[in-house]
Amino acid sequence: MNEGGFAPELVPERRLRRLELMITRRLDGLLHGSYLGLLPGIGSEPAGSKEYRPGEDEVRRMDWAVTARTTVPHVRTVDADRELATHVLVDASASMDFGTADLEKRELALAAVAAVGFLTLGNGNRLGAHLLSGDAVRRYPARGGRPSLLALLRAMMLTPRNQHPVSLGAGIEALHRQTPRTGLVVVVSDFLDGLDEDGLGPGAPEWEEPLRRLAARHQVLAVQVGDPREQELPDVGLLTLVDPETGRRREVPTASKKLRAKYAAAAAQQQATIAAAVKRAGAAHLPLRTDRDWVADIVRHVHARRRLSRAAAKPQRTPS
Template identity: 55%
Template sequence: MTVTSSGVSASLSRLQLQVTRRLDGLLQGEYLGLLPGPGSEAGESREYRPGDDVRRMDWPVTARTTVPHVRLTEADRELETWLAVDASASLDFGTGTMLKRELALAAAAAMTHLTVRGGNRIGALVGTGDAPVVRIPARGGRRGAQALLHRIARIQDDPGPHPAQGASGIGELLDGLARPPRRRGLVVVISDFLSPVAGWERPLKRLRVRHDLLAIEIVDPRELELPPVGVVEFVDAETGRVHTVQTSDPKLRTRYAKAAAAQRDEIADALRGAGAVRLRLRTDSDWLMDMVRFVVGRRHLRDRGSTR
């Protein structure tokens, strides 16, 4: 699926049809979001289970029964979801069935399908690097969701610097979601998270105080390991620097794989430390099936009474 300015509508229509066919029937109830968040209305108490949020401890019941209990809450009847979409130049890369940028749009389409129902609203912030962050107001209904996806797909055609002229600024994107403060809801961050962790870890933690967080990590297999294909020139899409690499060197490929694994471990640790639920999508795999497994897994956790 290649999204171009002339074929945005047709591409999105095919994408939304694909998403609808595969994901229908996996929604978690009329008023529950993709992540079974705690909601805001007080409900009943039950015994504490490993994985429960300790901030929901019901201390009066715990003291009365001498057994740890947590306070359940009723899900909000309307969920507000915000997408933070990284559209920087590092996503203009892909050696699988699609570019990372296309996979990011596909993930956004799946999220809108999974959240827009029962009066739920969805909005987005899209960052392209040096250009100002684009804010798309939250709207309800499928028509509003379709308009949002069209806007995200066309961001690269907007006036101003092209994404290739600037590096990723995920931290700025996340800060934009924190100001002004919004009602409690779900924040979905879609990015390859290749910018320095120090720039986005703290803003992500601040969002977790008020919102449930889902981090969708976009990955291409060549970012994890190199194939032995001889001399290759690599161009850094965000700086323009050119690197010539002899990929036939097994020691170089080993060092590359170790460095890539360490980088991904650092990203995973930062996301976990921020309290975000992590979903990895790859350009060379069946991303919709990965999404299905994720949704089913979250529903299973909800049924067991644990949301983390």
């Protein structure tokens, strides 16, 4: 079996065990339950201040007292909480029931949640979830320990397919209302919901503003799951495409080079729209694809965030 797959013919308990072993074997010792390892954050305990760096530091963390005393802009620094409440928001809409490589997008979403869960276990950390399923948001209160995590993953695994849930924006709003305490929030979705009809218009996605409000209170990681066939069409002759959200069918002559190029350009623009919206909202962005090594992509993301965190923490020399 490809290491990226979860052997769907196995019963849920064995599939979850295989997924757990895959994650712990490849990432053991990398994060070790460390919140700062997964997504360097602001924490909550005051630890001092440092010189403000445009583009790296948040203006809302400005330390005005030190700024006035030194005449140089400074921001407050804080130590991370030793115990962390992590909440995941998982998209279970029909568009997630798609995959042409090693995994379906919904399986990749499960893998992402499992990675977050197993890497934040211990030290009193707790994991809760909001699952966009059916016509309501299914909420799982934040709890600690491996049994609670496995129960959550099992519930995700058994979620019925072809759901038409509440919008992603509404789900983010619900999570924001119900998680008043600062923590880590991971939003797992393809982020296709709420775009303009063609995904190319100038308007912001409807989930951008709710995500911005969420990121103003929490450290937010946007995990975007995708499939290669969403980026380019193969040359396979006449292809019947079905929109999983609406059920609409369309015959596409994929032998046309012009059509394939137009599709790839539109898909690239759509992805750029999503990435720009996530950045404007102030969330970290982690793209994962069904045809890539998702564990390696998570590792690269962690290392990149750690480098940025260390660079920001280095004391700056002040001119004499």
